[in-house]
Amino acid sequence: MKSKIEENQDGTMRVLSNRHVQMIAIGGTIGTGLFLGSGSTISKTGPSVMLVYLILGFFFFFMMRAIGEMFYSDPSQHTFVSFISRYLGPVVGHFTGWTYWIGLVFVCMAELTATATYVQYWFPHIPSWIVELVFLGILASVNLIAARLFGEAEFWFAMIKIVAIVAMIITGIFMMTSHSVTPLGHASLINIFHNYTLFPHGVFNFISAFPMVFFAFQGIEFVSITIGEAKSPRVVIKKAVNETLIRILLFYIGALIVIMGIIPWTSLTANSSPFVQVFKLAGFPAAAATINFVVLTSSASSLNSCIFSAGRHFYQLATEVPENSWMYKTFAKISRNGVPAAAIIFSATLVLITPLMSLTTAISSVFTIVTGVSSDMYIIVYTLTMVAHRKYRASSDFLPDGFIMPWYKVTSPLTILFFGIIFISLFFIPEDVIGAVGAIVWTLIFGGLEFFRQRKITSTNINQ
Template sequence: MKSKIVENQDGTMRALSNRHVQMIAIGGTIGTGLFLGAGSTISKTGPSVMLVYLVLGLFFFFMMRAIGEMFYSDPSQHTFVSFISRYLGPTAGHFTGWTYWIGLIFVCMAELTATATYVQYWFPNVPSWLVELLFLGILAGVNLIAARLFGEAEFWFAMIKIVAIIAMIVTGIFMMSSHAVTPLGHATLTNVFHHFTLFPHGIFNFVAAFPMVFFAFQGIEFVSITIGEAKSPHMIIKKAVNETLIRILLFYIGALIVIMGIIPWTSLSADSSPFVQVFKLAGFPAAAALINFVVLTSAASALNSCIFSAGRHFYQLATEVPETSWMHKHFAKISKNGVPAAAIIFSAALVLVTPLMSLTTAITSVFTIVTGVSSDMYIIVYTLAMVAHRKYRASQDFLPDGFVMPWYRVTSPLTILFFGVIFISLFFVPEDVIGAVGAIIWTVVFGGLEYFRQRKMVPADMN
């Protein structure tokens, strides 16, 4: 018997089931970075890359527990940014909301560009703009029809990634247990720690791996944005968040062990997907085409989630401005389908700028810089979420018997400190310096303007 879909007070529907949300959580944890970028990270750091993934995975788990605790206390919210507004004030809330939404638009643009690149692997003569329009149109349509359809699409997108990873892990275990002979030697678990040193290419490359892996995990918080439209939010929050660390250990650490067990890390190519290299050594000639299909679905999944999230965040921003404003009148409303349709259409329309980027290299260069800035801004957004959680703990909303963050007194300040260290590490990686400086400028300028705007509003509200 199907459970009845409950309508929220604002008109949205609690249509996402447990299986939808759990797969969205898995999809958010596993990005294209694992399929394509892991080879580069391993070649720089060797087996110690597992330590990098483990440390970052642990702190992302603590962040998710903090966000999950706030959602558990009030699962009616559509985005964790609403808690920043509530506990840190409207200035911090508006700054974070706009920053996060703009960042999402650029992530959407990047993923849309990626889909065209992957499709052109098979159809090199099809123009990029046509592929981009097609994918954007289909996925925006999926988001406009119903939240449940979005959840169904994410379920199958995530399933493809999971099958690919499990297939590689199973293949690797079989090859290592049978000591299969490859052109690079024997496949064995001892390959993982053969010639092991903590900093094989210097401590700089080890430190530089942290921001690389951080950005691979970016988007892990997407699952929290589904809570406001989930059928059984309290149960789903606990399950989705608690399994974050298990997923990282299984899908990332497990995959890395298999990759380095089959291909000695000193022989791994940094320029091609380690998944392709493993499957080719296993005698699967169509490996490149298979992994290209997987990363295409991964990019489409990320784009689908971005459209969903961007629509909810812009809707949230529209609800927080005065009711007489143009933005509130047009975007603070829910369609008959139970989705913030106007906010989704507006967000998707901005992503239409993507096809224009192929016109000149100058536009592409600017896009690369802005994407770097917006990615670095996520570190600041995550930090503000952690600070909001500390304020929540000191408020009357705190539920001591709720879904509390483990070892809060130690893990909360350590997570905030760690995010600060990650941001500082950007200045030691030449390609990340511009983005880090841009993030600081954005925070000072936009944050300052937002502060003075809110100060002007206070006297008017008090009269």
């Protein structure tokens, strides 16, 4: 006998099971940064890259514990931004909501562009805009039909990534324990520590790896956005968040150990995927095509999650404006399928701008800059989330016997300080300076406009 589906007050359905949420959490933790970008970070820092992943992994774990604690106190919320509105006020909340949503739209656009690139590996003659329209149409439809279908799609997307990583780790362990001979030498753990230095290419390259790995982890918070539509949300959030660090250690650190055990780190370059190199050295001729399929599903997974998240965030924004406004009347609605259909359609429609980027290099250049700005804005959003958590701790909503963030008095200020240091480090990396400056300009201009808008609304209400 099927259990009755629980319906939230706003009409959304709690249909995501524990297995959906756990796999969405894994999908959010593992991105194309591991499959394609790890070669770049290893070439910059050598074996010290594991220390970079470990440090960032710990701080992201603490951020997720902060988010998890707030959701545990009120699992009816659809986005963590709603807690920023509640504890830091409508000005900061609305600014963060719009900033995060715009960032999501650009992430969607970037992932859609990537899917076309990966498909053209096999079908180079198909125009990229056709591939983009097909993928966007399919995944937007998946999100419109039901949250459960989204969860099912993410489950299988994440499964493909896990199988690829586990297969590489098992292959690597076999090669290292059997001391397999490759054109680059013997596969062995000794390769990791051979000629080891903490800063093989200087302190600057080591520091510049931190923002690169930070952006590889970006999206790890997506799992929290599923809580509003998950069965047994308090049980699910504790499990999903607590296993974040384990997943990072297992999939990232485990994969890096295997990669550097088989390929001497001095032989790795930023131009090719370490996964492809490992499988080729293991005698797997279809390595490049297989990893291309994996990163294609990874991009499709990210696009699927982005559409889901963007729809919920725009719906949240619509619920926070006056009820007589066109935005509230149009987008603060839940369809009969239990999803914010209008908000999803609007967000997906904006992503249709992506095919235009192939028409001129000027648009592509602007897109690259804007994507950089929106990525850097995530650091500000994450920091505001941590500040909101501190306000939550001081509020009457605080549950002393809830899902408590460990060592709060130390880990909370340290996490905020660390995010601040990451943002400051962007100014010392030439390719990140424009994005960092753009993020500050966006904050000052849009934040200022939002402040005056809210002040005008307040004064109008007082006069009435």
